[in-house]
Amino acid sequence: MRRTPVNPWTYPEGMDQGILIEGHRRLLFVSGQCAVDAQGASLYPGDMRAQTLAALDNVEEVLRAAGMGLDAIVRMNTHVTEIDAFLAEAAEPMAERLAAFDVRPPGVLSEVTRLGRADLLVELEAFAAD
Numbered sequence: 218m219r220r221t222p223v224n225p226w227t228y229p230e231g232m233d234q235g236i237l238i239e240g241h242r243r244l245l246f247v248s249g250q251c252a253v254d255a256q257g258a259s260l261y262p263g264d265m266r267a268q269t270l271a272a273l274d275n276v277e278e279v280l281r282a283a284g285m286g287l288d289a290i291v292r293m294n295t296h297v298t299e300i301d302a303f304l305a306e307a308a309e310p311m312a313e314r315l316a317a318f319d320v321r322p323p324g325v326l327s328e329v330t331r332l333g334r335a336d337l338l339v340e341l342e343a344f345a346a347d
Contacts (some may be wrong), residue, residue, distance in 0.1 A: 219239045236292070239310050286318065297338060
């Protein structure tokens, strides 16, 4: 699979504006993942950074179940209940973890009033290809 970043502008840092994917075999659409354990119990109440990284762990687990890894992500949408807290506490650790796999996925960052449960602060949905 060939992945070509498409960046007609130099902003924003940390993500590509687009990614042209050629020669892929499979596409995986990962539903929104939050900071929950294998039984669905919420993790890290009130901790944006910890919840974000736990949600990313769950994205990685779904990818692994499909025989993929974080390096297969081609798009990621991030929904948070407090965008300022996410930017201050969690955006950089998430970007660093993805950068370790040379992944700068285009996507959406949006603030929502609430997620599926009141104690959840972040939800990640991903699209992957290999």
